[in-house]
Amino acid sequence: MSFRVTILGSASARPTGNRHPSAQVVNIHEQYYLVDAGEGTQQQLIRYGINPLKLQAVFISHLHGDHVFGLFPLISTLGLYGRRTPLAVYAPAPFGELLDHHLRYFDNDLPYQVEWHEVRTTEHSLLFENRTLEVWSVPLRHRVPCAGFLFREKQPPLNVDKFKITKYMLSIAQIAAAKRGEDLVLESGEVIPNAELTYRPYQPRSYAYLSDTNFSAKAATLCTGVDLMYHEATYAAKEQRDARDRGHSTTIDAAKAAIKAQAGRLVIGHYSSRYKDENLLVEEARTLFPETYPANEGTTFTIEKQR
Amino acid sequence: MSFRVTILGSASARPTGNRHPSAQVVNIHEQYYLVDAGEGTQQQLIRYGINPLKLQAVFISHLHGDHVFGLFPLISTLGLYGRRTPLAVYAPAPFGELLDHHLRYFDNDLPYQVEWHEVRTTEHSLLFENRTLEVWSVPLRHRVPCAGFLFREKQPPLNVDKFKITKYMLSIAQIAAAKRGEDLVLESGEVIPNAELTYRPYQPRSYAYLSDTNFSAKAATLCTGVDLMYHEATYAAKEQRDARDRGHSTTIDAAKAAIKAQAGRLVIGHYSSRYKDENLLVEEARTLFPETYPANEGTTFTIEKQR
Numbered sequence: 001m002s003f004r005v006t007i008l009g010s011a012s013a014r015p016t017g018n019r020h021p022s023a024q025v026v027n028i029h030e031q032y033y034l035v036d037a038g039e040g041t042q043q044q045l046i047r048y049g050i051n052p053l054k055l056q057a058v059f060i061s062h063l064h065g066d067h068v069f070g071l072f073p074l075i076s077t078l079g080l081y082g083r084r085t086p087l088a089v090y091a092p093a094p095f096g097e098l099l100d101h102h103l104r105y106f107d108n109d110l111p112y113q114v115e116w117h118e119v120r121t122t123e124h125s126l127l128f129e130n131r132t133l134e135v136w137s138v139p140l141r142h143r144v145p146c147a148g149f150l151f152r153e154k155q156p157p158l159n160v161d162k163f164k165i166t167k168y169m170l171s172i173a174q175i176a177a178a179k180r181g182e183d184l185v186l187e188s189g190e191v192i193p194n195a196e197l198t199y200r201p202y203q204p205r206s207y208a209y210l211s212d213t214n215f216s217a218k219a220a221t222l223c224t225g226v227d228l229m230y231h232e233a234t235y236a237a238k239e240q241r242d243a244r245d246r247g248h249s250t251t252i253d254a255a256k257a258a259i260k261a262q263a264g265r266l267v268i269g270h271y272s273s274r275y276k277d278e279n280l281l282v283e284e285a286r287t288l289f290p291e292t293y294p295a296n297e298g299t300t301f302t303i304e305k306q307r
Numbered sequence: 308m309s310f311r312v313t314i315l316g317s318a319s320a321r322p323t324g325n326r327h328p329s330a331q332v333v334n335i336h337e338q339y340y341l342v343d344a345g346e347g348t349q350q351q352l353i354r355y356g357i358n359p360l361k362l363q364a365v366f367i368s369h370l371h372g373d374h375v376f377g378l379f380p381l382i383s384t385l386g387l388y389g390r391r392t393p394l395a396v397y398a399p400a401p402f403g404e405l406l407d408h409h410l411r412y413f414d415n416d417l418p419y420q421v422e423w424h425e426v427r428t429t430e431h432s433l434l435f436e437n438r439t440l441e442v443w444s445v446p447l448r449h450r451v452p453c454a455g456f457l458f459r460e461k462q463p464p465l466n467v468d469k470f471k472i473t474k475y476m477l478s479i480a481q482i483a484a485a486k487r488g489e490d491l492v493l494e495s496g497e498v499i500p501n502a503e504l505t506y507r508p509y510q511p512r513s514y515a516y517l518s519d520t521n522f523s524a525k526a527a528t529l530c531t532g533v534d535l536m537y538h539e540a541t542y543a544a545k546e547q548r549d550a551r552d553r554g555h556s557t558t559i560d561a562a563k564a565a566i567k568a569q570a571g572r573l574v575i576g577h578y579s580s581r582y583k584d585e586n587l588l589v590e591e592a593r594t595l596f597p598e599t600y601p602a603n604e605g606t607t608f609t610i611e612k613q614r
Contacts, residue, residue: 014387015380017354039380040347047324065383065413073322073346073376080321094412101408105401106372 002027003153003205003303005228007269008044010295012234012248013066014273015039020297021066022270024230025050026151026207029132034058034074035149035209041070042077048298053081057128059135060091061211062121062146063098072102079110086113090127090135092145093118121145124222132156138222140213143247148210150223158198168192202305208261211270214244215253220260227303229263230295232270237284239272251281255288264303269295309334310460310512310610312535314576315351317602319541319555320373321580322346327604328373329577331537332357333458333514336439341365341381342456342516348377349384355605360388364435366442367398368518369428369453370405379409386417393420397434397442399452400425428452431529439463445529447520450554455517457530465505475499509612515568518577521551522560527567534610536570537602539577544591546579558588562595571610576602 004027009020021038025045032054034041045052052074060068071089078087089095096116103110119127119137122145128135131154138148160178164170174184184192208223210216211232223229231254235243243250249257251268258266266289271278278294285292293301311334316327328345332352339361341348352359359381367375378396385394396402403423410417426434426444429452435442438461445455467485471477481491491499515530517523518539530536538561542550550557556564558575565573573596578585585601592599600608 014384015350015353017350020350039377040350043322043324043327043347046322063412065380069376069380070346073372076372077321098412105370105405 001202001305002030003207003305004028004300005207005230005267006048006050006300007267007295007297008041008048009036009038010269010271010278010297011038011066012232012270012272013064015066016273018297019271019273020044021070022061022211023070024209025055026209028151028153031056031130031133033135033151036061036067036211037069037071037074038066039069042074044297045074052078053083055087057088057090059127059149059209060089060095060119061140061148061209062092062142062144063095064144064212067212068095068098072098072106075102075110075114076107078112079107083112086115088115088117088128090117090119090149092121092147119147121147136222138208138210138219139216140210140219141216141247142212142214146212146247148208148213148219150226151207151209153204153206155204156201158194159201160198164192164197168197170197200307202307205303205305207303208263210257212248214247215249215256217260220257223261223263226261227264228267228301229258229261229265230267230269231257233268233281233285234270234272236275236281251284252288255285255292258289258292263289264291265301266292267295267301268292308509308612309337310514310612311335311607312514312537312574313355313357313607314574314602314604315348315355316343316345317576317578317585317604318345318373319539319577319579320371323580325604326578326580327351328377329368329518330377331516332362333516335458335460338363338437338440340442340458343368343374343518344376344378344381345373346376349381351604352381359385360390362394364395364397366434366456366516367396367402367426368447368455368516369399369449369451370402371451371519374519375402375405379405379413382409382417382421383414385419386414390419393422395422395424395435397424397426397456399428399454426454428454443529445515445517445526446523447517447526448523448554449519449521453519453554455515455520455526457533458514458516460511460513462511463508465501466508467505471499471504475504477504507614509614512610512612514610515570517564519555521554522556522563524564524567527564530568530570533568534571535574535608536565536568536572537574537576538564540575540588540592541577541579543582543588558591559595562592562599565596565599570596571598572608573599574602574608575599 011019
């Protein structure tokens, strides 16, 4: 029942010798999702022991090169690996045109389908859903259409208390009914409320990825109660003007978003190449939001289960 | 008067955790040329201390992703750096279509020109020339149109022997005439042949880049006398069939090409991901051509001047 985020890239558009452009892998119940795909993503996956064939879906926030140039080489390599399973890509328009171009010139015999699903970047919409997970778009404020992504674990199924099974000598049918949330009616006519029989094994967990963006109270509010928030912090606080003009955030913007969302923890990244040491940025954010941590290549943030 | 080749990538199409796809930088008289540009090229440049802004021209052998996916992110970054000098790209068709697409979707306000020059991959043609260098295409045998590149230093200007200047009390005009290759006519009518007055400061040096290809005696012959030859060796000798079927070479093919060309040294690379240790491949090639060396990320091969 994993819920983990691994940072593949922490840089902004200008690369440095040791920082890679934006990319992350979200692992939820051993299903792997790629979030943004800057240049070098496939090598970073291999470096950190993540089999690229395991990727279920890709979420691209916006069509700036430092968030998407690594996707096309990855698509090619998955073909070389012989992938057969379709790969879903959630990305803003006109991603379909980029994909068509790529397939025409580089992968006209790809052995699997790449299925583009358009992300409408002005809407808070349910993009993806399976038995255990929902992924929602979060409108962001950048120079081009851009959306963040909110990964929300669904309510896990109810567990039935072992002691209550014994106490009431529940039949298999009664246990199944309790798991469905039904109350128990005893032969005496007494009603045992479902809440007395069952419990949630853990609280649903959540992760928000917010990059690239100016501070947005609306985006933060859409993520209210999130356990872990990644928010870009391209600039230090004193570069507020650069941040605003370029559609980016400062450390303080990121911290404010985490406060607004009542987030559990904040991870900052997308550092401008001018900062050799990201700890200065983390310290700044911590003045407002102490639970701030740096995105660094290879770092994994785990959200533990809580009752 | 440098003549150096730095390896940025030694891998074939499937990336590994530590090998990068094909890319090299050729430094001739402190002019920098990029040869192929697999994913991650810009970061490799920075890693090995080569300022991307110094690149004069780019030579792309063929339009497979592992040789070209790194060029587009580099083009974007040079724009961020504020490049104004045009960048010449020598590449086979339809590179122009790839470039148009890239500029339209990612760099519609690039502050410099990218000038595509078509490489006709069936011709041995002079592609590029300046005061000190010629670059020639070398037709190769791959699954798609593909050309290697032969970098040939021009004959350096004649130097006039200091002792002869004193002996014959040469005037400035006479020295200039000797540098132009003229004989000296003394007042007595005696003719001193130019060869007695002058010498070449060094022999012109040369480098051949041959990737991707089946063994080609014709390509090797076009590189006759080359000081340093890079030849792909994707496979070990026993995988000759894979090599032939996929338009690639074995270690033995590479060694044969070096022998045929009477090369000074051979560098092999483009290793299949199945080989964890490239030294096995080098040892195989050395059984035929002892002066074989491995391409490894960050390794620089220098061709020293020789009289």
